[in-house]
Amino acid sequence: MGIFSWIILGLIAGILAKWIMPGRDPGGFIITTLIGIAGAFVGGFLGSLVGIGGPVSEISIGSIVTAVVGALVLLFIYRKVKG
Template identity: 50%
Template sequence: MSNIIFWIIFGGIAGVIAKWIMPGKNEPQGCIITIILGIVGALVGGFIGNLLWGSTGVTGFGVKSFALAVGGALLVLWIYGKFAGKR
């Protein structure tokens, strides 16, 4: 149960930072969407980090894990903006 709470908090922080770095009108709004964005971003960032550098991914609340999570959230936010802008 504590891992789920950790991912929600970590994802929320990563999502907020990503939305702060890359603001825009096409980005999703709301707390729940921001948390989901951060969690998906952490998964994407961990996957890409594993592919490129052999990283263990997002494994705790550290600088490396946080950078991967925010980077992944930025990528997810950019992709979302590209698809949402075409509607």
């Protein structure tokens, strides 16, 4: 999957993570989007470590779920550090 697909996946993951974990975030939409993109990478990496997936080859429900979980973890950590 190309970098553009990772960005799209991260954008979707960031929006879904914000929807699942609402609240005021220091930084707003742009930071949430960047956290979503990073969450896509972190989710894919953690998924490959535990054996539930490898590098994402296409945008699918499984890759979105993995990216959202990664984004939720990063959003939680970000809120604890900045909050």
